[in-house]
Amino acid sequence: MGRGWTRWIGAALAVAALVTMLAALYAIFFVAPLEMTMGIAQKIFYIHVGSAMNMLLAFGVCALAGATFLAVRAPRARAMADAIGVATAEVGVTLGAIVLVTGPLWARKAWGTWWTWEPRLTLSLMVFLLFLAYLALRAFAGSDRFGRGVAAGLSIMGIPAIYFIHFAVERWGGAHPQVVYKGGLTVPGMKLAFWLSVLAVSLVTAALAYQRAVIETQRQAIDALFLELDRREGLP
Amino acid sequence: MRSTRSRVARVLAGLVLAAVASAAVAGTALAQEEPRDKAAAGAWDGSWRAGVDDSARDVVSGETMVVVAYGAVWAILFVYVLRLAADIRGLRRETEDLKRLVAGQGGKPPAS
Numbered sequence: 001m002g003r004g005w006t007r008w009i010g011a012a013l014a015v016a017a018l019v020t021m022l023a024a025l026y027a028i029f030f031v032a033p034l035e036m037t038m039g040i041a042q043k044i045f046y047i048h049v050g051s052a053m054n055m056l057l058a059f060g061v062c063a064l065a066g067a068t069f070l071a072v073r074a075p076r077a078r079a080m081a082d083a084i085g086v087a088t089a090e091v092g093v094t095l096g097a098i099v100l101v102t103g104p105l106w107a108r109k110a111w112g113t114w115w116t117w118e119p120r121l122t123l124s125l126m127v128f129l130l131f132l133a134y135l136a137l138r139a140f141a142g143s144d145r146f147g148r149g150v151a152a153g154l155s156i157m158g159i160p161a162i163y164f165i166h167f168a169v170e171r172w173g174g175a176h177p178q179v180v181y182k183g184g185l186t187v188p189g190m191k192l193a194f195w196l197s198v199l200a201v202s203l204v205t206a207a208l209a210y211q212r213a214v215i216e217t218q219r220q221a222i223d224a225l226f227l228e229l230d231r232r233e234g235l236p
Numbered sequence: 237m238r239s240t241r242s243r244v245a246r247v248l249a250g251l252v253l254a255a256v257a258s259a260a261v262a263g264t265a266l267a268q269e270e271p272r273d274k275a276a277a278g279a280w281d282g283s284w285r286a287g288v289d290d291s292a293r294d295v296v297s298g299e300t301m302v303v304v305a306y307g308a309v310w311a312i313l314f315v316y317v318l319r320l321a322a323d324i325r326g327l328r329r330e331t332e333d334l335k336r337l338v339a340g341q342g343g344k345p346p347a348s
Contacts, residue, residue, distance in 0.1 A: 041298030044305040102305045
């Protein structure tokens with residue numbers, strides 16, 4: 001794909017993300033009614049859940065990219081899987097930071113406590129730290145193939161936790177509210193705000209991950225050129 | 237020269253990430269309040285209300301929580317976008333270094 005297309009896609013995703021995010025904020029604060037029990041604090045829920053869903057999606061894609069990195073032998077496919085892996089891990093950790101900041105703020109008002117060691121919260125923190133470790137490992141490994149392979153293996157370890165976070169409320173209960181797609185949200189204005197928020201955060205995720213993957217691909221190309229220059233100069 | 241510089245940068249990046257991880261764990265621990273009741277201290281005992289303290293719900297202002305939450309969302313995204321911009325600037329610098337190195341070898345600089 002040419003550089004022109006790359007820029008065009010990146011810009012289109014960024015504009016779509018910004019416009020949808022503004023629409024979502026309008027729906028959250030001016031369309032969705034105030035929830036009777038929690039009042040205005042319930043509005044944290046929209047961005048919190050949207051971020052959590054996309055965090056899991058980003059970590060899932062990172063794990064798949066890690067599996068691809070380990071499974072395929074073709075250098076270009078490996079490089080692409082590696083770029084997608086690091087991009088989705090970074091964006092997932094960014095969304096994880098949002099989830100871990102907005103969650104306790106919501107919980108303080110909803111449950112009267114900042115944190116409780118219920119299954120979904122504990123697993124979310126663990127997965128966040130797991131992918132933070134993935135990024136730290138990647139940062140240390142640099143272009144070393146073994147280090148990247150270990151990081152890819154680490155990302156695959158996140159898959160069971162991602163599954164359990166998704167089904168934690170259904171399987172083990174916990175203080176989290178009822179699952180949205182099983183009737184947890186019934187008011188039309190709230191539904192609109194919720195799904196617009198999910199769409200907005202999805203587009204933000206896509207825009208950031210795409211841009212990060214492009215940067216990583218260019219970095220790989222530059223590193224390869226430097227290595228080639230070193231080889232020609234006879235440097236070790 | 238470049239490989240030493242990039243290795244130092246990688247080690248620094250790893251240390252920063254490790255510090256962030258430690259801060260996240262410490263922040264979570266600090267967020268726990270001194271338990272009023274040891275039984276409701278937050279340890280999950282299998283009931284869906286474990287750790288929930290209804291008496292503390294109305295102590296905090298909902299408006300403050302919303303402002304802090306949405307402010308944090310924008311701040312986190314802004315910091316990440318700034319980081320991406322710094323990465324792009326770094327790539328441009330490396331491309332210029334590469335061009336100079338190629339020119340020094342008498343070769344044709346790569347198209348940017």
